[in-house]
Amino acid sequence: MSVRRDPVRRSFDLVIFDCDGVLVDSEVISTHTLLETLRAHGLDVDIGYVRKAYLGRSISVVKQDYLRLSGHDLPEAFEAEFMARLFAAYRRDLAAMAGVRELLEALTLPHCMATSSSVERATLSLELTGLMPFFAGRIFCTSMVARGKPAPDLFLHAACAMGVDPARCLVIEDSEAGIIAGRSAGMAVWRFVGGSHFKDTGTPPAVTEPGVAMFHSMDAMAAKLRSG
DSSP: OOOOOOHHHHHOSEEEEOSBTTTBOOHHHHHHHHHHHHHHTTOOOOHHHHHHHHTTOOHHHHHHHHHHHHSSOOOTTHHHHHHHHHHHHHHHHOOBOTTHHHHHHHOOSOEEEEESSOHHHHHHHHHHHTOHHHHTTOEEEGGGSSSOTTSSHHHHHHHHHHTOOGGGEEEEEOSHHHHHHHHHTTOEEEEEOOSHHHHHHSSOOOOOSTTOEEESSHHHHHHHHHHO
């Protein structure tokens, strides 16, 4: 009798999910909250700039850019103020990405999360959306490495911690910074563009890296995982 082989296992040994814009539909909330907080601290930028400069990147990038644009450091209380506003908005409006729970429930491959968010923000996102059981003990954040995305450090750290060769990893990302990081880590990368932040801009971007498959829905991604 022949033994049925799992087609996904022939392709990958680990799936690494980004959080914001992939697992949770948070990017519209976070970019608008960041814009409001930056403007409250005297930085006159628009939402397009916030998306382009900060999407998928850590708060340290915001601080560096603020210094470049304004000539002085962000106030020490900025991050706490931003997080307080953001967490209030999350508790009011945050939702899991449509179809992601079904994908995770059917996924037989080992998986983890690697995010530019802080541990506190990532934890709250998963708890509010009911996704924590899928990732408990397998959450990797920028604070754990020397360089955040678009450097490959975080994805390489996640692969090492999970005991998987980077070449056998699949990264699921939405941001350009995350895509560059995944490719630089030597991993396969799929881009998810079904989040509300792409609809909010009116025109989902074209893939900017060669060999990156694009998915507009979790259902399509789940079907591709099943087919290998």
